[in-house]
Amino acid sequence: MIESNMMTLETPFYRRLSESQLQQLHFATLEVMERTGIRFHDEEAVALLKKGGAEVTDGNVVHVPSWRVEWALSISPKQIILYDMDGNPAIRLSGRKSYFGNGSDLPYILDHRTDERRLAVLQDIKDLIRLLDAIPQYDFVMSGFIPSDISPEKAEHHQTMAMLENTHKPMVYVTTNLPNTKDEVEMFEIAAGGADALRRHPYAACYINITHPLRHNPDSIQKLLFLSEKRLPFIYRPSIVTRGLTTPITVAGFLVTNNVAALSGLVLSQLKQEGAPYIRCSCPGGTFDMKTMVGLHSGPEVRGFNEELAHFYGTPCFGLGGSTASKVVDQQAAMDATLNLITSALAGGGLIHDIGYMASSTLGSLIQSAICGEMIAWIKEYWKGLKIDDETLALDVIHEVGTQGDFVETAHSFRHCRDDYYPELSDQKLFEEWINAGGTTMKDRAKAKVEKILAEHQPPKMEASVRKALQKMIEKK
Amino acid sequence: MADIYEDLSKSLITGNLTGIKRLTQQALDQGLKAKDVLDKGLLPGMDVVGQRFKTGEMFMPEVIYSAKTMHAAMEVLKPLLMGDDVEGTGVLVIGTVEGDLHDIGKNLVAMMMEGAGFTVIDLGTNVKSQTFVDAVKQHKPNLVGLSALLTTTMPKMKETIDSLKEAGLRDRVKVIIGGAPVTAEFMSRIGADGYGINAGAAVENAKTLLGK
Numbered sequence: 001m002i003e004s005n006m007m008t009l010e011t012p013f014y015r016r017l018s019e020s021q022l023q024q025l026h027f028a029t030l031e032v033m034e035r036t037g038i039r040f041h042d043e044e045a046v047a048l049l050k051k052g053g054a055e056v057t058d059g060n061v062v063h064v065p066s067w068r069v070e071w072a073l074s075i076s077p078k079q080i081i082l083y084d085m086d087g088n089p090a091i092r093l094s095g096r097k098s099y100f101g102n103g104s105d106l107p108y109i110l111d112h113r114t115d116e117r118r119l120a121v122l123q124d125i126k127d128l129i130r131l132l133d134a135i136p137q138y139d140f141v142m143s144g145f146i147p148s149d150i151s152p153e154k155a156e157h158h159q160t161m162a163m164l165e166n167t168h169k170p171m172v173y174v175t176t177n178l179p180n181t182k183d184e185v186e187m188f189e190i191a192a193g194g195a196d197a198l199r200r201h202p203y204a205a206c207y208i209n210i211t212h213p214l215r216h217n218p219d220s221i222q223k224l225l226f227l228s229e230k231r232l233p234f235i236y237r238p239s240i241v242t243r244g245l246t247t248p249i250t251v252a253g254f255l256v257t258n259n260v261a262a263l264s265g266l267v268l269s270q271l272k273q274e275g276a277p278y279i280r281c282s283c284p285g286g287t288f289d290m291k292t293m294v295g296l297h298s299g300p301e302v303r304g305f306n307e308e309l310a311h312f313y314g315t316p317c318f319g320l321g322g323s324t325a326s327k328v329v330d331q332q333a334a335m336d337a338t339l340n341l342i343t344s345a346l347a348g349g350g351l352i353h354d355i356g357y358m359a360s361s362t363l364g365s366l367i368q369s370a371i372c373g374e375m376i377a378w379i380k381e382y383w384k385g386l387k388i389d390d391e392t393l394a395l396d397v398i399h400e401v402g403t404q405g406d407f408v409e410t411a412h413s414f415r416h417c418r419d420d421y422y423p424e425l426s427d428q429k430l431f432e433e434w435i436n437a438g439g440t441t442m443k444d445r446a447k448a449k450v451e452k453i454l455a456e457h458q459p460p461k462m463e464a465s466v467r468k469a470l471q472k473m474i475e476k477k
Numbered sequence: 478m479a480d481i482y483e484d485l486s487k488s489l490i491t492g493n494l495t496g497i498k499r500l501t502q503q504a505l506d507q508g509l510k511a512k513d514v515l516d517k518g519l520l521p522g523m524d525v526v527g528q529r530f531k532t533g534e535m536f537m538p539e540v541i542y543s544a545k546t547m548h549a550a551m552e553v554l555k556p557l558l559m560g561d562d563v564e565g566t567g568v569l570v571i572g573t574v575e576g577d578l579h580d581i582g583k584n585l586v587a588m589m590m591e592g593a594g595f596t597v598i599d600l601g602t603n604v605k606s607q608t609f610v611d612a613v614k615q616h617k618p619n620l621v622g623l624s625a626l627l628t629t630t631m632p633k634m635k636e637t638i639d640s641l642k643e644a645g646l647r648d649r650v651k652v653i654i655g656g657a658p659v660t661a662e663f664m665s666r667i668g669a670d671g672y673g674i675n676a677g678a679a680v681e682n683a684k685t686l687l688g689k
Contacts, residue, residue, distance in 0.1 A: 211579060215578075291533040293537060293675045
């Protein structure tokens with residue numbers, strides 16, 4: 001049988017903005033970049049941008065011309081590949097793909113053993129990374145917690161060591177300043193087998209936060225310049241939770257201001273190094289609760305729009321999902337995380353991070369991380385398209401079974417009964433069976449999974465020579 | 478007479494920035510003393526704002542607008558207030574510590590403290606310890622506010638407090654600290670007197686520390 005004009009939808013189709021709306025936001029952005037400009041608190045940056053055609057006022061306010069923006073967009077990479085530590089391409093950051101990972105630097109942990117909230121320590125980081133290594137739904141890792149038992153000057157080195165020791169999955173790392181960034185890169189180079197090896201098969205991307213979208217702070221700019229020159233991937237984030245504070249409170253104004261910062265960072269990176277692997281931060285959320293003065297990422301507003309901008313430009317995307325404002329692993333935690341994880345995946349959030357984040361980015365829980373893994377499994381199942389062919393239409397089977405028979409006995413059902421999704425943590429038993437099996441809650445079962453993984457899972461072993469070199473390097477600092 | 482005090486309070490609560498100066502002038506034209514206009518008309522209005530912010534009934538931009546309205550009223554009253562009337566509830570020197578450029582929280586606190594009747598000297602961001610010491614010598618505040626958002630700049634708070642001790646000024650001021658990573662435990666550890674978990678709490682704690 002042949003038929004022309006057959007088209008199929010492989011995966012859910014989702015749009016939140018039309019081409020014309022995106023054009024409007026784009027031109028509004030260009031206008032702000034030329035008219036208002038962006039303040040760069042760094043001499044090298046201002047000089048580069050000036051040489052690149054920008055007018056400079058008030059010493060360091062850069063007015064970027066539109067043609068320079070178009071140039072930067074045309075030469076910056078549209079696909080960035082993150083490898084695992086064994087040199088295999090693991091993440092192809094392009095288009096509307098979604099990859100899933102946790103977040104970094106949470107100060108508190110909800111201890112799964114005691115159900116109590118306490119300051120996190122280095123061991124918590126090691127446990128979390130090992131857990132995420134064992135759960136296939138997580139594609140990349142971040143440091144998870146701030147180790148309160150390590151002095152601040154060494155904290156990042158130990159966080160990185162904990163990541164390197166407990167997984168080979170790609171990682172996103174965060175640093176406070178340029179010297180620490182250089183240290184981290186040195187560590188990654190040691191583990192990769194040299195600077196060239198890391199550059200060829202990068203497994204780590206640096207997540208740079210700037211204090212304000214229209215005035216970029218020195219540390220962040222310097223990290224961008226350093227990593228651009230090294231041609232190592234990084235994310236440049238225009239402002240964490242600030243709609244109404246550092247951007248207009250209305251969503252369109254927020255998007256434009258974010259976009260101004262993102263594009264000016266992109267221009268700078270490409271002027272420093274053509275083709276520098278710039279990942280655009282297109283996080284949803286960014287709301288500031290005007291009652292409690294807490295930054296939020298979990299709500300329904302601003303979801304999908306920022307990601308659409310990334311896709312409009314074709315720039316690789318860093319998103320956010322699976323987080324909650326809840327302080328306990330309860331119904332709010334599940335609801336928040338599920339809703340914003342699905343919407344992030346639909347929007348094509350790229351590197352979707354902060355999965356498992358609680359209490360508005362202050363609290364983590366291995367139990368919540370395990371439950372989020374289950375959500376991702378559900379989502380991936382939902383993403384499967386409909387296969388329509390003779391086998392699946394099963395017209396002959398329908399005819400054979402006819403109006404009197406049963407399908408469960410057929411060879412067809414035998415062949416396909418394992419195609420379906422059977423969740424690992426969600427319980428689907430009948431009531432009495434569930435009681436007999438212990439009457440457990442989702443939290444109970446997730447806890448059991450965490451305990452099992454921590455007791456049994458062996459992450460890929462680090463070579464002794466690498467460990468030695470890394471420890472020597474940390475001690476010297 | 479009582480009516481105009483109520484109108485003034487209401488104007489603050491609703492954030493009537495366009496009408497407040499005229500209303501304040503009207504009160505003065507009626508023969509009311511500037512100090513009474515402040516104490517009986519304006520400060521009660523800001524108290525209500527503070528209360529409503531605490532319960533979540535008022536939102537931050539609304540509080541800020543009320544504070545701006547208060548500021549506008551004060552512009553009319555200031556030339557008429559005597560000596561310590563001008564100081565009002567107290568004098569605050571505030572700034573973000575060295576190495577930190579974050580200022581939104583600090584700006585909020587400054588605005589709300591002004592609304593509560595404080596005279597505020599805002600040193601800005603990235604303020605060295607010595608600059609704080611110099612400001613205390615110059616302005617003789619009863620309160621010093623230190624802000625930091627980065628965990629890496631928190632040690633600068635301790636340094637500032639130590640610098641005040643060295644200069645023999647520590648006993649003359651109450652030090653309050655604030656910023657997302659700041660905790661009560663950190664406050665005790667570095668020898669500060671109080672800390673604000675948010676701008677509203679900062680104002681309350683400040684007043685309590687000064688016995689108001």
